[in-house]
Every structure is written in structure tokens, then in C-alpha cells.
Amino acid sequence: MEAVTGQKLIDKNINPTAMRLLVLDLLLQQASAISLSDIEKALLPADRITIYRTIKTFEEKGLVHLIDDGTGSPKYALCKDDCGADEHHDMHVHFYCINCKETFCLPDSKIPDISLPSKFSPSEMNLLVKGTCDQCAE
Ligand SMILES: [Zn+2]
Ligand SMILES: [Zn+2]
Ligand SMILES: [Zn+2]
Numbered sequence: 001m002e003a004v005t006g007q008k009l010i011d012k013n014i015n016p017t018a019m020r021l022l023v024l025d026l027l028l029q030q031a032s033a034i035s036l037s038d039i040e041k042a043l044l045p046a047d048r049i050t051i052y053r054t055i056k057t058f059e060e061k062g063l064v065h066l067i068d069d070g071t072g073s074p075k076y077a078l079c080k081d082d083c084g085a086d087e088h089h090d091m092h093v094h095f096y097c098i099n100c101k102e103t104f105c106l107p108d109s110k111i112p113d114i115s116l117p118s119k120f121s122p123s124e125m126n127l128l129v130k131g132t133c134d135q136c137a138e
Contacts, residue, residue, distance in 0.1 A: 032102040033075035069103040097133035
């Protein structure tokens with residue numbers, strides 16, 4: 001398990017330090033996106049600044065992407081393999097469940113092409129859908 005986690009870091013040109021392995025391991029266990037404060041809580045008593053820097057490094061290297069779900073606390077989720085340094089391709093819908101308050105990546109739900117007026121060029125797009133998730137549907 002440890003070796004697989006380490007390889008994921010090496011694949012993204014990230015030096016696999018103990019803290020980075022710990023944070024990635026935690027991210028791999030999540031079924032939904034996780035906030036920085038939840039990562040801090042899970043990894044207590046690890047230093048918050050180190051955790052923050054770790055996540056920022058992951059984001060810069062294309063390992064995680066940031067999701068603004070409108071709750072005021074940004075969430076992080078793992079990227080697909082095709083993201084790289086300064087190059088994210090996470091053009092999928094994010095879903096915020098108003099019942100369980102979890103935020104999910106929906107990689108199979110792509111953001112549709114939208115037409116913009118001439119001379120407007122998009123650099124990123126976010127599509128957040130709010131509603132009830134599959135777990136809460138029953
Ligand atoms: Zn990404
Ligand atoms: Zn739910
Ligand atoms: Zn996502």
C-alpha cells in the first residue's frame with residue numbers, strides 16, 4: 001500500500017516525504033472531497049502549516065484540485081491521472097449534498113460546452129450542482 005502511494009507522488013514529480021504520504025493516504029480513503037480543517041483534524045497533532053503546504057504542493061503538481069462548494073470552506077479532491085503541474089483538466093461537475101453536506105466529484109458528468117461572447121476566453125470553469133446525493137436518496 002505504502003509503495004503504491006509513494007509511486008503516485010513520484011509520478012507527479014513530488015518527493016514522497018512522510019507527511020506527503022500521510023496526507024495522500026488520507027485523501028485516498030475519502031469517498032467525497034475533504035476540507036483543510038478536516039485533514040488537520042484527521043492528522044492531529046501534525047503541524048497545520050505543514051499540512052497546508054503539502055496540499056498546496058499537491059495542487060500545484062496536479063495531484064488534487066480545489067472545489068469551491070459555496071460553503072465557505074474549500075474542499076480538496078484527488079485528480080485524475082491526466083492533471084499535471086499547473087495543468088488541471090478537472091472539467092467535471094461537483095455536487096454538494098444539502099442533506100449530508102458532503103461534496104463529490106462527478107468525473108462522468110462533464111461540464112457542457114458553453115458559448116461565450118467573442119474575446120471572452122475562459123481559463124477555468126466550475127460547475128457546482130446542489131441537491132441530494134445517492135446515499136441520501138433512499
Ligand atoms: Zn486536476
Ligand atoms: Zn448526501
Ligand atoms: Zn472534482
